[in-house]
Amino acid sequence: MAQFNMANRTVLISGGGISGPALAFWLKAGGFQPTLIEQAPRLRTGGYVIDFWGLGYWIAAKMGLEADINHVGYHVREMCIVNDSGKRVAGFGTDVFGELTNNRYVTLGRSDLSRLLFEKIKDTTEVLFDNEIIDLDQQAEGVRVRLKNGGERAFDLVIGADGLHSGVRRLAFGPRQQFERKLGYAVAAFEAQGYRPRDDDVYLMYGLPGRMLGRFTLHRNRTLFLFVFTVGDGALPTALDEQKEMLRKKYADGGWECPRILEELGHTEELYFDSVSQIRMNNWSKGRIALTGDAAFCVSLLAGQGSALAMISAYVLAGELMKAEGRHHEAFLSYEALLRDYIQAKQRGAKRFATALAPRTQLGLLFRNLVTKAFAVPGLAHLAIGKEITDAVQLPDYRWRLPIG
Numbered sequence: 001m002a003q004f005n006m007a008n009r010t011v012l013i014s015g016g017g018i019s020g021p022a023l024a025f026w027l028k029a030g031g032f033q034p035t036l037i038e039q040a041p042r043l044r045t046g047g048y049v050i051d052f053w054g055l056g057y058w059i060a061a062k063m064g065l066e067a068d069i070n071h072v073g074y075h076v077r078e079m080c081i082v083n084d085s086g087k088r089v090a091g092f093g094t095d096v097f098g099e100l101t102n103n104r105y106v107t108l109g110r111s112d113l114s115r116l117l118f119e120k121i122k123d124t125t126e127v128l129f130d131n132e133i134i135d136l137d138q139q140a141e142g143v144r145v146r147l148k149n150g151g152e153r154a155f156d157l158v159i160g161a162d163g164l165h166s167g168v169r170r171l172a173f174g175p176r177q178q179f180e181r182k183l184g185y186a187v188a189a190f191e192a193q194g195y196r197p198r199d200d201d202v203y204l205m206y207g208l209p210g211r212m213l214g215r216f217t218l219h220r221n222r223t224l225f226l227f228v229f230t231v232g233d234g235a236l237p238t239a240l241d242e243q244k245e246m247l248r249k250k251y252a253d254g255g256w257e258c259p260r261i262l263e264e265l266g267h268t269e270e271l272y273f274d275s276v277s278q279i280r281m282n283n284w285s286k287g288r289i290a291l292t293g294d295a296a297f298c299v300s301l302l303a304g305q306g307s308a309l310a311m312i313s314a315y316v317l318a319g320e321l322m323k324a325e326g327r328h329h330e331a332f333l334s335y336e337a338l339l340r341d342y343i344q345a346k347q348r349g350a351k352r353f354a355t356a357l358a359p360r361t362q363l364g365l366l367f368r369n370l371v372t373k374a375f376a377v378p379g380l381a382h383l384a385i386g387k388e389i390t391d392a393v394q395l396p397d398y399r400w401r402l403p404i405g
């Protein structure tokens with residue numbers, strides 16, 4: 001392996017979701033030696049689907065993943081809002097997304113993207129599954145970490161890419177509550193096998209005041225269900241049974257396919273359930289420790305771009321570290337300077353969108369449906385979506401030390 005003249009070569013990355021493996025890939029390309037540590041015993045499967053375009057897509061393509069993400073992904077034709085009896089009441093064709101992105105727009109399982117990124121690094125990066133950092137001690141020359149499964153190790157730098165509930169953020173910066181801004185919603189998602197009907201490449205949404213339920217047909221005879229609903233400030237249930245019970249109560253009066261979907265819910269053992277929150281921090285680094293992706297600045301699902309931002313932050317952090325030849329103070333500052341305004345704008349946009357996804361009143365639902373209908377008017381969708389979909393930041397095209405692809 002080539003040796004480069006630089007400080008801080010060894011980097012421990014906590015989190016094997018989106019940002020973690022992307023960071024390992026680009027650090028490697030920059031001549032660093034990353035190690036990845038993931039809390040789960042294996043890569044997480046299932047979950048939910050994400051829309052993926054713009055700079056995130058561009059980075060994935062640079063990693064040689066364009067064909068793969070389009071192969072495992074979906075090209076949604078239509079967004080359709082249905083009423084109690086399943087009749088379409090509003091919606092629009094999604095050609096507009098393709099037109100605005102040069103057809104570089106795909107919907108894919110978050111776990112599929114995570115797996116594809118991981119496959120890019122698994123043979124060249126040390127990976128520790130079923131393990132996590134339980135203590136961090138920053139010293140002048142590096143960081144000593146204590147691991148859950150025993151033992152201590154030393155690294156030059158530690159990066160938290162461990163999501164909304166980041167352990168590195170907690171250990172280095174303080175409890176999540178200091179940085180979390182709850183947006184007043186919770187989200188739940190699960191998959192079922194053999195559900196009927198199937199509507200290929202159509203995203204179906206059903207709304208009740210303060211609640212939305214989405215259905216999306218997946219490959220291999222599977223269907224994904226997504227719930228977004230208003231909640232108070234209190235803690236959400238953590239036990240599977242209690243989470244199911246909360247959903248049953250919330251959607252008990254629902255029409256459309258609600259009763260059948262709630263029945264399917266009863267059979268699932270894998271339910272994604274979390275608060276819809278943002279993370280807002282004054283700094284994304286402290287000494288030799290930095291954060292990327294949701295750990296640093298979760299924009300929430302309402303921004304519809306968190307995975308792309310997770311990849312963008314990984315790419316920029318690795319690029320700036322390489323450019324600064326490993327001098328972390330310099331690199332962490334420029335990483336933040338390049339991205340902070342852009343990400344804050346995404347966070348503001350996500351807050352605005354919350355009311356569109358699950359309006360709190362019957363009138364709000366009506367208004368949302370009218371606006372969605374208007375999207376079918378030629379030109380209007382371009383106008384309305386164009387600004388949201390365009391990335392208002394330009395990424396450096398770094399000259400990586402090692403070949404990529």
Ligand SMILES: Cc1cc2nc3c(=O)[nH]c(=O)nc-3n(C[C@H](O)[C@H](O)[C@H](O)COP(=O)(O)OP(=O)(O)OC[C@H]3O[C@@H](n4cnc5c(N)ncnc54)[C@H](O)[C@@H]3O)c2cc1C
Nearest residue numbers: 015017018019039050051162163167293294304305306307
């Ligand atoms: C319902 C929903 C829909 C979404 N839709 C979209 C969309 O359309 N488009 C889009 O771009 N984004 C979307 N997002 C957001 C996107 O999924 C996230 O922003 C993205 O996954 C963030 O990537 P990450 O790598 O920062 O964190 P994560 O993907 O959350 O990965 C974090 C990883 O860290 C691991 N971990 C956690 N704690 C520890 C620890 N203590 N030690 C070690 N490992 C740990 C976790 O197991 C996980 O593997 C959506 C999110 C949700 C919930």
